[in-house]
Amino acid sequence: MATGKDLPQDIGSFIRDLRQTAKISLRQLADKAGVSNPYLSQVERGLRKPSAEVLQQLASALRVSTPAMYLRAGLLDGxxxxxxxxxxxxxxxxxxxxxxxxxxxxxxxxxxxxxxxxxAPGAGTTAAEVSQEGVPDEDEALRDAMQDVAVVEGGAAPAPRPAQTTEPEEKS
Amino acid sequence: MATGKDLPQDIGSFIRDLRQTAKISLRQLADKAGVSNPYLSQVERGLRKPSAEVLQQLASALRVSTPAMYLRAGLLDGxxxxxxxxxxxxxxxxxxxxxxxxxxxxxxxxxxxxxxxxxAPGAGTTAAEVSQEGVPDEDEALRDAMQDVAVVEGGAAPAPRPAQTTEPEEKS
DNA sequence: GGAGAGCGCTAGCTCTTGCAAGCATTTCGC
DNA sequence: GCGAAATGCTTGCAAGAGCTAGCGCTCTCC
The missing domain is CATH 1.20.5 (Single alpha-helices involved in coiled-coils or other helix-helix interfaces)
Structure with missing residues (x-):
């Protein structure tokens, strides 16, 4: 298991930034998220890599969507x-x-x-302008967070082929 | 950390079902997913709870979307x-x-x-009928998988309030 | 000044995840 | 039938996640 330092994105800094933006202390966030404050400290500093459950709890406590948090942690891609x-x-x-x-x-x-x-590379906005007003404000923060995230290439692999009965199988 | 048995959905059975549907052996899937076969066996039987990374690898190997896999494992909700x-x-x-x-x-x-x-409870389909045809077939399998999954209530909590400087903080 | 509260962090510990080595059983080919 | 290969599983171990107890520092109040 890779250490937090090997995360594709610096999830610790992300969490700390969100926390500081929310103007709450490390202990307050830890309490709200249901994790220990020393551990949260280690996560923020990249010394520990939080599990998906912990990320989920932190997302909830920081009022960030779970997918957004996972995205930042490299557990999801676009x-x-x-x-x-x-x-x-x-x-x-x-x-x-x-x-x-x-x-x-x-x-x-x-x-x-x-x-x-x-x-031709050009503006594809003509058909897109079928609709109308601005985006609700509540989505701006989410968008900013999303824009800040690099899209990690990933996705589903081709389906495994059914095993060939005559094909020798490597011993694990 | 809960054991695999505490998962809201039986992720192990889900993985085994997918594997058997794909007609590949446990070892083949393990190899393709980059995990050990004994471990995969334990995961399938609910003796171990796989991390998100492992789930991601399995999803890729089984040609299932990562969100669908996470959804089944309780790491995401609708x-x-x-x-x-x-x-x-x-x-x-x-x-x-x-x-x-x-x-x-x-x-x-x-x-x-x-x-x-x-x-009034009624047909809300008038405006919805702005557009038209059926859903592409490739999405049917995904929809079936989604329908099979109970929607877990969750989501973001209310934003943490900025700390009150005069408010005593519980010691963790 | 001292006491208390709050902050973030260190260190040692327990438990869980994932692995390697190997076993028992089944299947396949001769 | 026998031997080899394939299959799924058991066992013990190491590394890492997450915790508790406690530390040092800063700030506020008396």
Whole structure:
């Protein structure tokens, strides 16, 4: 298991920044997140690598979404279509029809971007301006955090092929 | 740290099911995922609880999205609005304008659902029928997997309040 | 000045995760 | 049938996650 120093992103600094932005002490955050303060200190300084559960608790305490925290820790990547579609699919606040609509719009956007990437590099904002006003303020902080995160290349590997019965298997 | 038996979902069975569906042996999967085969055996039987990194590797080897795997392991929840917005925000295949559009549409849907939930229970499909066709087939398998997963209530806690300088702090 | 509270950190400890070595059983080919 | 290969599992160990007890420092109040 890699040490915290091997994390693709400096999750400790991220957590400390969030904490200081929220103007709470290390102990307060530790208490709220349900972890020990010495341990949180070590995490922030990169001496320890927190598990996903701890990250989840910290995300909750810092009012950051769990995926955002995982993203920063390298436990998730943007995952393109899969991420958005999956999120839409599990959203309990959308009707089935709305899910279909959003999925369709999303696919349309992606198709447009793919087409224009193969054509001229230009503004793809014409169709995107189908809708209207600004983004609610509450999303700005989230966006800033997201923009700050480098997209880590990853994703699902090709499916494992069914084992060939005549193929000798390496002994582990 | 809870043992594998305390997982909200039986991640081990999930992994074994996927593996058997793919018709590969435990060793083949272990090799492909880069974990030891005895350990994988223990994970499948619930004797060990895999870390997020291991889950990520298994997801890749089994050609399952990482979020889906995490969802099954209780490391992510549907997260409602936060999930979809976060996914949109990190999607590398969308332009900023498209992200704004999707976000806005999503918010509109949610507002409509909230409004109609407070009014008469009825068909909220009128506005939702702005768009059209079916969902691409490649998403069906993902949807089935998602539907199979109970949505775990969770999400971000209220933001921690800035520390009051006069407020005594509990010693950890 | 001293006492108390709050801060972040050190050090030693326990428990868990993941591994290597190896075992028992089953399957396959001769 | 036998031997080899494949399969899944047992066992003991090391490294690391996360904890408790406690430290040194700073600040505030008397």
């Amino acid at each position: 995952e393109g279509a899969q991420g958005v579609l999956a999120a839409i699919a599990v959203d309990p606040e959308l009707t089935i029809a709305q899910k279909q609509s959003l999925t369709q719009i999303y696919e349309t956007f992606r198709n447009e971007n793919a087409r224009q990437a193969s054509e | 997260e409602g609005a936060q999930g979809v917005l976060a996914a949109i925000a990190v999607d590398p295949e969308l332009t900023i304008a498209q992200k704004q559009s999707l976000t806005q549409i999503y918010e509109t849907f949610r507002n409509e659902n909230a409004r109609q939930a407070s009014e």
